[in-house]
Amino acid sequence: MNESLHPAGAKTSRPLRVGVADEEILRSVNRFGYLTAAQLGRLLYPNQHDQNRYVQRRLRRLAAEGYLLRLRELPTPRFGSAPLVYTLADKGRRQLAVRGVPLVSPYYRPSEELAKAWDNPFMEHTLAAVDVLLAASMLCQAYQVAMPRLLTERQLKRSPLRVKPAGHPEARSVAVIPDAWFQLRVAGGDVLSIALELDRSTEHQKHWRQKVAALTAWAEGSYQEAFETDNVTIAVVTPDTRRRDQLSFWTAEELGAINRSELSDLFLFTAASPVTTSPHAFFFDPLWYPAGEADPVSLLDPLPVDSLVEPEPPPPPPPVPPEPSVMPPAANDEDAPGLEWALMDDGEEADPRGT
Incomplete structure (x- = not known):
């Protein structure tokens, strides 16, 4: 004792x-x-x-x-x-x-x-x-939503993937470790893989754009084999709309600079709080903005009308x-x-x- x-x-x-x-x-x-x-x-x-x-x-x-x-x-x-x-x-x-x-x-x-x-x-x-x-x-x-897999940052740090940032052949390889990675399946449909980036307004433009290039190389490279999936959405949660729009603009600029503008919907940005926003609205309402775009989309496709669980x-x-x-x-x-x-x-x- x-x-x-x-x-x-x-x-x-x-x-x-x-x-x-x-x-x-x-x-x-x-x-x-x-x-x-x-x-x-x-x-x-x-x-x-x-x-x-x-x-x-x-x-x-x-x-x-x-x-x-x-x-x-x-x-x-x-x-x-x-x-x-x-x-x-x-x-x-x-x-x-x-x-x-x-x-x-x-x-x-x-x-x-x-x-x-x-x-x-x-x-x-x-x-x-x-x-x-x-x-x-x-x-x-x-x-009727399932989470087949969940990896926290602590788990991801055990075996990080290293990549050369896309469009920067002179750059050194870097480890890509999202803040979390998880999968959601809506009503028995296809599985959506989500890599979470939680922003707290601490990164300047140069560092953020380096991260975008690295995440792009990660998504295009060994990610699919390592995570055993054929898709990923990089969901970026920001503290306010000003920061959301700032990161969205920087990301679009970097994607253009590395000739990956077609990947604008790989990155989705929101200023919605996961605490004060209901889970349904957070994932199913049009609160997410593709990089450089003004029209919001939802992170997940709409639910079927009979998908509410009645426990x-x-x-x-x-x-x-x-x-x-x-x-x-x-x-x-x-x-x-x-x-x-x-x-x-x-x-x-x-x-x-x-x-």
Whole structure:
């Protein structure tokens, strides 16, 4: 027993008995790598309008028992308090392994995970990418949409493809690692492969155009064999319309310079937030702009009229066991209402049916 958690004379609670709700949380954290209470609330309890208090209590309990690693809170926003980030810890990994669940990351070292949490740009970028993946997962829950495959950035980094940027024979080869890659199949139709690029307005024109040339070479080169698919759409999610239009223009300029103007629809740009936009609208409404074009398109083809899934109403969440008396709730455990995307929680979780 860890004496730092249970000092001499401290009153302890009984060990946690991992139930269905706990295992669902562990599976979700394993799948996406890092999650906040707000993100888990949207994914698992979209109709639980309690400002994520239920999820926060259960996360604290799992962290106290060693199933999850609770990382430091992100920078405090202008309004509200900073959200905490959770990743899978050793006991959680063992729990899933016993259940036969493949671990997304076979390597785990707590000190390295804690160090990553201090890298604010990395963590904010990672959580914003997770928001897009959560929107896709919620879409699959509510409609006849399947996600055959999902690879996070962490998984893609293990075996990156190296390419020479298209149209630049003098350039060195570079590794191409999207922020995520996943596939969606609508109503049993063809599979669409999506490479996600999450922009946070940090790249200047020269660097972005180099990335466009590299992504173009990647899509035209060994990508199809490596990913075992014959298609890809590079979906670029931006923080606002000004940045969306800027990247779209730069991309069209670079495609023209490398004689690939016909690939303008390979790159699609949106300023829609995957948190405040319903999953249905995010993927099926005309919110995406091909490079250099003024008319928006949808990321996915329209759904058939009978594609809405009608699941039985979910049962109320089970009660959370009392927390250990030596692990009081953290003062900063509320999710922040003032930051965008992963850090936003206005108390109204997105409806997965888009209604």
